[in-house]
Amino acid sequence: MLATQTTGAPGATPILIAHGLFGSARNWGAIAKRLSEDREVTAVDMRNHGASPRDPDHSYPALAGDLAGVIDGRADVIGHSMGGKAAMALALLHPEKVRRLVVADIAPAAYGHTQMPLIEAMQGVDLAAVETRRDADRQLAEGVEDRGVRAFLLQSLDVKGRAWRLNLDALADQMPLILGWPEIAGSFDGPTLFLTGGESDYVQPEHRAAIRDHFPAARFAKLPNAGHWLHADAPEAFADTVRAFLDR
Incomplete structure (x- = not known):
């Protein structure tokens, strides 16, 4: 079971947050607090990060399974970068676990850079x-x-x-899988927001076709003065945009 940090109180649909590569639940404390006024918000340490278990398998289906194991019933899911890919895989492989999905500055695509x-x-x-x-x-x-x-x-x-x-x-061993995107059939028909940083180049126009294939109800929004770490660059705008989408 993943290590988690939970804030807020049960009310509306709970929120689950999945961080990016080298991150942790703690990185999302300020955002979780902003979103927890009338919801329970749980941020996780992804496997091989923070206090969560170590595992040689860091594939996205495995990460999606971890997230599914944390959700009791259904949740609104927010994922950033690597966590965004894991959240997309969760929605595609375990759609019964996801009500609404927010994908922060990443696409269902392979990337050519390396960490x-x-x-x-x-x-x-x-x-x-x-x-x-x-x-x-x-x-x-x-x-x-x-x-x-x-x-x-x-x-x-x-x-x-x-x-x-x-x-x-x-x-390091799994870096090709982290940068890549697995072949997952099907689509998630639930409401999905792809939220990007205006100064980031992670989500390009050529990614739209793959996004629409997997997430036909996708909407798009951009935070103009934010980069890839948009939740850190513009925390208030990020939280306000996410809350407005999740509360619909």
Whole structure:
């Protein structure tokens, strides 16, 4: 069973949040709080992340099965990036579990970039020499120039335990599957929102056909001043847009 963080109280349809690669439930605390005024909101640590179980299989059908196991009945599901692909797979493979779906800045498509340099940078940190988060940041800076990216990655470092809260070996091994998209037949006919960042290039016009094939009721919205991490770049606009869609 996945590790979870739950806020709010039971009321309307509960919300489930699935984070992206290298993320955690904790990353979504502010959004969960904004959405929990009249709902119970549960954010998960995906497998191989945070406090959730480690597993060599990081395929999207496996991740979808994990999410299905957390949902009691039906939920409105929000997924970002890797979590968005897992949420799409959940809706396609376990449609009885999903009422409404929000896919944040990702498409049902294979991507050509890789996150291996970030994994290699984390693996290159000499954890035995780490006394403080600043120590780790100095080491990580040798392979990761962007301070914001380093800060994000370091949220998954257990400084006292001198360990990453990520199964880096499994994520590296499964990177082709993480970047890809499995062949899943059928469609999810429920209401679906594809919410993108205006400054992100993850969802392109050429992805629309695949989106429509799998999600014929898809709607599209864009947050103009946000990038790929749109929930962090524009949290208020993200929460307001999602709430308006889920409350319909």
